[in-house]
Amino acid sequence: MTENGDCCDYCAMISEFIDGELPPDLCALLEEHLASCDNCTIVLNTMKKTIELYREDEGIEDLPEGVKRRLFTTLSLSDYLPK
Amino acid sequence: MDKSKITETEISIDKLIAQDRDELARFVEVYSPRIYRLAMKILNNEQDAEDVLQETFIKAIHAISGFEGRSSLSTWLYRIATNEALMLLRRHSPGTVSIDTPAEEDEEDQEALQIVDWSNQPEVKLSAKEVRLQINEAVSRLPLGQREVFALREIEGLSVKETAEILNVSESVVKTRLLRARMRLRQVLNDYFIERQKREVTDD
Numbered sequence: 001m002t003e004n005g006d007c008c009d010y011c012a013m014i015s016e017f018i019d020g021e022l023p024p025d026l027c028a029l030l031e032e033h034l035a036s037c038d039n040c041t042i043v044l045n046t047m048k049k050t051i052e053l054y055r056e057d058e059g060i061e062d063l064p065e066g067v068k069r070r071l072f073t074t075l076s077l078s079d080y081l082p083k
Numbered sequence: 084m085d086k087s088k089i090t091e092t093e094i095s096i097d098k099l100i101a102q103d104r105d106e107l108a109r110f111v112e113v114y115s116p117r118i119y120r121l122a123m124k125i126l127n128n129e130q131d132a133e134d135v136l137q138e139t140f141i142k143a144i145h146a147i148s149g150f151e152g153r154s155s156l157s158t159w160l161y162r163i164a165t166n167e168a169l170m171l172l173r174r175h176s177p178g179t180v181s182i183d184t185p186a187e188e189d190e191e192d193q194e195a196l197q198i199v200d201w202s203n204q205p206e207v208k209l210s211a212k213e214v215r216l217q218i219n220e221a222v223s224r225l226p227l228g229q230r231e232v233f234a235l236r237e238i239e240g241l242s243v244k245e246t247a248e249i250l251n252v253s254e255s256v257v258k259t260r261l262l263r264a265r266m267r268l269r270q271v272l273n274d275y276f277i278e279r280q281k282r283e284v285t286d287d
Contacts, residue, residue, distance in 0.1 A: 015262045021243075042200040043269070049202035050269040054218050054237065063116050067133050071115060072108075074137050075144065080108035 010037070014044050018051065094156060099147045111140055114157065117239060118164045124234035125168045127223040135171055139164040154248060161239070162249045165231055172227065201276035210279075214272065221271040222264075229264040232257055237264075 013030045016022040022030065034041050063071070072078050094113065098106035118139050122132035142163050150159055201207065207214065222233060228250075235246045236257065243261075247254045 011266060012258075012262055015265055016258070039198050042198050042202075045200050045202040046273060047265055047269045049207065050218075050265065050272055051237070053207070053214055053272070054222075054268065061116060063119055067119065067129075067136065068115070070133065071111065071137055071140065075107070075111060075140055077104065077108045077111060080104075080112075 010040050011043060014040065014047060017044070018048055096147070096150060096152065096156070099144075100150075102144075107144060110156075114160055115140065117157065118160060121161060121164055121234050121239060122168055124222065124238055125165070125227070125230050126171070127219075131168075131171055131175075135164060135167045138167045142167070154245075158241075158245055158249055161235060161241070165235075165249060168231075169227075199273065199277055199280075201273065204276065206276065206279060214275070217271055217275050218268060221268050225264055225267060229260045229267070232260040233264045236261055 010030060010033055013022055013026055017027065017030055034044065062068075069078070069081060072081050094110050095103075095106055099110055115136060119132055119136045122135040122139075123129070126132050126135065139160060143160055146163075150156070154162075222230060225233060231250055232246055235241045235249060236243065241249070243254050243257050247257045250257070
């Protein structure tokens with residue numbers, strides 16, 4: 001599942017590294033690898049960007065009006081809907 | 084997300100158990116957008132997401148007296164919702180819904196050999212809308228297990244531990260599914276930007 005089979009282990013590390021959940025010793029190992037591996041550096045940059053892009057697009061903050069109305073009605077709470 | 088966390092602590096479980104209508108209405112008001120968003124990400128269909136939303140709150144209000152507070156109220160609700168979503172998928176296509184479908188081995192062969200760093204390309208900003216379409220489409224094609232993890236962890240912002248609890252899988256399964264989902268989505272964007280670049284070169 002990586003561009004380069006040899007770097008497969010690093011992809012898992014990169015994912016945890018982005019989350020700030022990689023243990024310090026593995027961080028050091030990864031950083032050392034990144035310094036000499038362009039492919040993994042690109043994976044890091046583009047994965048980070050991918051995450052940024054879909055997190056920007058959280059979408060629904062409020063329920064669509066009809067969905068909300070039907071939900072409250074189903075739950076016999078329609079008197080709490082804004083008049 | 085911080086705002087909703089504050090609200091969460093203000094919901095009184097005792098009042099919910101007593102079926103206090105004011106509190107039930109607040110409970111539905113506070114949590115329904117999140118449950119709907121989760122259902123939309125997992126099911127990618129407005130009608131299905133609405134069905135799951137309604138079923139989740141019907142069940143939750145009915146079962147609230149059994150809520151023991153071992154997990155947070157939202158974790159408990161997410162668990163009901165993901166179960167409802169899974170049941171709905173099984174009803175729609177009995178026998179075909181597996182957590183890990185479709186086969187993932189194909190992915191390994193599909194990886195592009197072309198390594199391009201598009202993360203700083205100005206096009207990423209310019210084509211935000213199209214990029215979003217690409218992402219949504221790719222998410223809807225992830226195997227169910229990855230989609231669930233993606234929605235809970237990446238969109239709802241839950242921890243690995245909470246996600247594992249809700250889906251009743253180990254933390255390492257959550258991590259693996261998340262990694263696969265991220266790699267897959269990154270690959271989709273990768274292909275998209277390479278394709279775009281090619282188009283632009285041809286257009287010139």
